[in-house]
Amino acid sequence: MVNEAIPDxxxxxxxxxxQCLQRMKTAGVxxxxxxxxxxxxxxxxxxxxxxxxxFGEFGKQGTGYSVDFLVEQLQQILQVNKIWKIAVIGxxxxxxxxARYGGFADRGFQIALVFDSDPQKIGKEAAGFKxxxxxxxxxxxxxxxxQVAMLTVPARVAQEVADQLVKAGVHAILNYAPITLKLPEGxxxxxxxxxxxxxxxxxxxx
Amino acid sequence: MVNEAIPDxxxxxxxxxxQCLQRMKTAGVxxxxxxxxxxxxxxxxxxxxxxxxxFGEFGKQGTGYSVDFLVEQLQQILQVNKIWKIAVIGxxxxxxxxARYGGFADRGFQIALVFDSDPQKIGKEAAGFKxxxxxxxxxxxxxxxxQVAMLTVPARVAQEVADQLVKAGVHAILNYAPITLKLPEGxxxxxxxxxxxxxxxxxxxx
DNA sequence: CATTGTGAACGGGTTCACAGCA
DNA sequence: TGCTGTGAACCCGTTCACAATG
Numbered sequence: 448m449v450n451e452a453i454p455d456x457x458x459x460x461x462x463x464x465x466q467c468l469q470r471m472k473t474a475g476v477x478x479x480x481x482x483x484x485x486x487x488x489x490x491x492x493x494x495x496x497x498x499x500x501x502f503g504e505f506g507k508q509g510t511g512y513s514v515d516f517l518v519e520q521l522q523q524i525l526q527v528n529k530i531w532k533i534a535v536i537g538x539x540x541x542x543x544x545x546a547r548y549g550g551f552a553d554r555g556f557q558i559a560l561v562f563d564s565d566p567q568k569i570g571k572e573a574a575g576f577k578x579x580x581x582x583x584x585x586x587x588x589x590x591x592x593x594q595v596a597m598l599t600v601p602a603r604v605a606q607e608v609a610d611q612l613v614k615a616g617v618h619a620i621l622n623y624a625p626i627t628l629k630l631p632e633g634x635x636x637x638x639x640x641x642x643x644x645x646x647x648x649x650x651x652x653x
Numbered sequence: 654m655v656n657e658a659i660p661d662x663x664x665x666x667x668x669x670x671x672q673c674l675q676r677m678k679t680a681g682v683x684x685x686x687x688x689x690x691x692x693x694x695x696x697x698x699x700x701x702x703x704x705x706x707x708f709g710e711f712g713k714q715g716t717g718y719s720v721d722f723l724v725e726q727l728q729q730i731l732q733v734n735k736i737w738k739i740a741v742i743g744x745x746x747x748x749x750x751x752a753r754y755g756g757f758a759d760r761g762f763q764i765a766l767v768f769d770s771d772p773q774k775i776g777k778e779a780a781g782f783k784x785x786x787x788x789x790x791x792x793x794x795x796x797x798x799x800q801v802a803m804l805t806v807p808a809r810v811a812q813e814v815a816d817q818l819v820k821a822g823v824h825a826i827l828n829y830a831p832i833t834l835k836l837p838e839g840x841x842x843x844x845x846x847x848x849x850x851x852x853x854x855x856x857x858x859x
Numbered sequence: 860c861a862t863t864g865t866g867a868a869c870g871g872g873t874t875c876a877c878a879g880c881a
Numbered sequence: 882t883g884c885t886g887t888g889a890a891c892c893c894g895t896t897c898a899c900a901a902t903g
Binding site (some may be wrong): 459460461462463465466467470487488490496524525526527533535539540541543544545547548550551554555556593595597602619621625626627635637639640641642643644645646647648649650651652653 | 664665667668669671672673693694695703730731732733737739745746748749750752753756757760761762800801803808819824825827831832833841843845846847848849850851852853854855856857858859
């Protein structure tokens with residue numbers, strides 16, 4: 448298949464499949480099938496088969512899917528068979544926690560640069576990373592050829608910093624600030640705001 | 654309207670509307686309309702009108718919506734016109750960052766209890782909160798009447814801890830561990846896994 | 860006169876059901 | 882026999898377009 452008309456919602460499920468399969472792989476599981484996978488993820492088996500079939504015929508009738516093979520294929524599709532260097536902007540508590548987190552490596556990412564604009568923080572270290580001045584951000588990111596960034600700055604400066612990131616050549620921004628960013632076509636943004644998720648749940652409580 | 658058949662996807666957009674409206678309110682904006690709101694959030698105006706109309710007639714033809722009034726209504730609908738006490742399980746870097754975060758109060762939440770199972774951490778403080786032993790978690794959460802929890806423990810123990818949370822009376826879990834939880838009907842779970850979002854973006858890069 | 864609320868049309872994602880194949 | 886891949890049916894959310902109205 449490998450058609451260009453793959454819905455974004457399908458793409459958004461692939462990382463979930465990969466996450467699950469990588470855990471299975473670590474656990475030594477060699478083979479699985481759409482039903483097992485679906486049960487683990489709370490997704491229908493048909494959904495999983497249809498999603499995967501959009502990218503090729505990865506399974507074997509009567510057997511299912513080879514875990515190792517499917518991991519490889521998904522990594523390739525998502526382009527995480529290589530390691531992406533990422534920049535973290537904002538060395539506050541969250542930035543520090545991200546810099547210290549050890550779970551990026553086997554999933555395709557690696558912190559490369561950390562920035563902050565606070566003179567008290569610049570020059571110091573965060574989890575082994577030297578904290579650089581945001582003033583040099585565009586240049587340093589450009590030089591390092593970094594395309595992916597995580598934004599952990601206060602909401603009031605998020606848009607401004609994001610604009611600079613785009614100027615630096617960043618095409619993918621994971622934004623932790625609780626504000627919707629306006630960015631040019633071709634720049635991808637994802638949002639993480641825990642409170643949005645909490646509020647979604649409290650709607651249903653009681 | 655206030656029908657019971659409100660799609661989950663509609664509910665999931667309400668917190669976003671509220672977030673935006675609260676910023677407008679802080680900025681002193683008194684009135685807005687579906688078009689402005691839509692532009693700020695990257696959502697169609699018709700979508701916003703239809704979503705809001707599911708819960709009542711909040712707007713005025715020719716004028717739009719009163720920001721203050723709409724904030725109040727949404728807070729009420731989402732039940733965040735009161736403050737929910739939340740428990741944080743796992744006092745690692747992320748747990749600490751969450752405990753220190755000051756943005757919960759005006760959005761309906763408040764950290765109340767912090768737990769960890771590491772003897773080295775128990776009894777110490779995290780952002781002013783005493784770290785309690787996970788062994789006492791069920792009892793303490795039950796006593797405090799807490800219904801909302803944030804899970805920041807390692808993936809290998811996440812399911813086990815989540816089961817205990819349910820036993821303690823928790824009905825809403827925000828899970829930061831990269832694993833899908835299996836929980837009984839009536840318990841709501843949301844997931845935050847930054848890597849899933851990063852991988853979703855790298856698919857489109859280059 | 861600008862903007863809401865909404866029925867109807869539209870579009871597209873999910874589920875179904877089964878042929879096909881190891 | 883068991884499970885995949887997939888066309889077709891179904892379902893449901895989004896967009897459209899306009900009557901209603903302050």
